[in-house]
Amino acid sequence: MSERATESVLRSPGIPHLLTVGAFCFAGLALLLPVSPAWAVAGGADEFGAGLVTAVLMTATVLAQLCVRTTLRTIGWPRTLALGALLLGLPALLQSLSDHLLAILLTTALRGAGFGIVTVCGATAAAALAPRGRQGAAIGLYGLAVALPQVALTPAAPWLMGTFALPAIVACGVLPVLALPWTRSLGRAVEARTDAPPAEDGRIEHPDPTTTVLRRILLPLTVLLLVTAAGGAVLTFAPQFTSTPTLAATGLLALTATAALARWGCGELADRIAPRPVTALLAATACAGLALIALAVRADDGAVLALLTGLLLLGAAYGGLQSITLVQAFDLAGAENRHVTSVAWNIGYDAGTGLGSLALGLAAQAATFSAGFTVMSVVMAATVLAVVIARTPSPGPPKRQCEP
Template sequence: MSAQDQGDAVRIANPAGPPWREPGMPALLAMTTFAFAGFAVMLPVAPMHMVALGGDELLAGLVNAVLMAATILTQLVVERMRSWMGWRVSLALACLLLGLPALGEILATTPGQVLALAAVRGIGFGIVTVSGSSAIGALFPPERRGRAIGAYGLAVAGAQLVLTPISPWIADQAGMPVALTVAGLPLVGVPFALAAGGAIARHARAAAAGGLPGGAGPAADPRESPSEERRALVRLWPPILALTAVTCAGGAITTFTPQFVPDAALTVVALFLYTAAAAVARWAVGGPADRFGADRFVLPGLAIAALGLGAIAAAISGVAGPASPVVLIGGALLVGTAFGTMQNVTLVRAFEVAGEHAKGVASTAWNVAFDAGTGIGALAIGALAAGTSFTLSFLALTALCVLVSFTLLLAGGRTSRDAVGASD
């Protein structure tokens, strides 16, 4: 192990410093910001482009569903792919596959072309999402992951905070080509990807050489046995189920707000506050999750999501009358708060229940659930709204969060009774 590797290992395991100042983290955070900037723009703009090319609500929802399907299929092989490709190449490739298709969509003239480019973007997104959370799991010991995930979450949400709300406005006012050009920002992240990948690889070598002082210990074998993977997946179902329910709501909001909110200014405000609330919550819950345990925040997160979704349904239906815009904004804030909270605590919880030997399994399962929920939310709500209304669609999402809450409560009670019986 080189002196540089040893120095990085000692510093990254130092619990005193803030996570964003650790070796490799500044470059990782910068790359993440640019990568998610392009994703943030395309999430509402690509469905808008589909509508502009003649598609209906179902096809508009299909854009992000295809994106997430490609993302999930990619996520299933990222850990193995990176074992032979390396951190630097895989992170740089992710930025290229996110940025180039966005620029290519400027030339798209048919719905099929938009869907094909969405699939390519999904491959890049699958690489960057699994790699980002895996990097946090590898760089930081368990007692620091809540704060580290919070810092990573700020990078994820930073560009989204600005670009998700205003990208529909950019497309309307400046034109679709301008919005798609902005979506090419992941290409700026390539140099940062190379730098971050090098630092993470050095830290992985240091960990493999004999563990980290005061920190994460020896690196886990990336090739867990099939039986270990299966056992880890069984233990992961509660945080994965909770995450999926909330990301269904997030996928519906980011995809269809321009459609169910007719006022452009209100759309910008709602998306901005939703994204801001998610960013603040994901950062703010990190410290308490480390201190009190991430599991304590899962059910409150689901309850907040259900309240927010019910408020949005009431606003869309007009039941709130003149107060509908205020109710809509309140609902967006609540769902955003739940979304950010659950992004943090379910990932921390996934690492906990999977065990240190199966961090790769936890990262992959968490990212698959996150993106599956986003894609299902976009597709299912699009289909339901096309056949009924957006009001009924958001009421269905409300019921989903309530149902998942009761499921987790019952499962938790059964686990507690089993533990008591075993002790007797």
């Protein structure tokens, strides 16, 4: 990994602001992801009510992602970014005032709307602000910035909830508001790169139909959905399929830390080699990791080494494929279709996380956690085959770039 390449990305206008905004916003999300459901339980909600908190968050996120383009056209990039940070952060203060389920659901819906804005704008900005030939490196750095809060806060959540009062922890979800000093500069930097003048012949490139773009990026989106389903299943049910809280925390740390590093490293790698072999290798890695997790969960004596190894392998694939699929999707779609690509990729990520949790929960109820992970491993093996034999999608006819 070239330090010079990383430095060139960091010197690109807007990139430092993007990393700062992303880190603050995702810190607020990662902190409350496990804490808000626990706050609802403390107020008397049952397990369904606690699960409903996360469901409302993801639903509001997806709905907001579909509205980001209209928002950008109406109020511009700086105000849209500020709106996303405020919606993601300020409702946490209101949520800390009441543990009633309805209040938590309403404030969570507002936070989901903010998160939807931040995710679409962040992915689009990473591609738009990247120096020429360094799109993968920019996406990898952005991925690292938004993954590190999860590495720090997800495994620490049980300790925080056992040490501090829940209202105080919920109030700390206001962290995204701290990103406001950087949203204006970031928004202006993106507008400077995306509001390019017409070509010399006076023509302006228009986005392709959404269905056309989705056909081009179907394969990377499918791979993303499946690997995030596996990752989401582990993040949701780690306390249930591990033998002790310490092992659950260690396993989550192994998954999230490896994913963060892989997301960064594979972003850099995407600028140097073709994405298909890397995608196939990472999908095979996920397949092996899921198989090891299935064997470890089934073992009566609790095969700790096999479990942690499986989580490390899955973490590498989970993080690496996030960067690889995003870079590949942007390349296949074309610069004029960045917004549609960003929305589709983020919806695929969120849908995969939710579907994976649902699928593993149903499998555990009908059979065992081991059976659920085994099925996921088989699906990932089929994914490897599909990546290898699939024809390379055509990005369409060459188009004049909209960027300077």
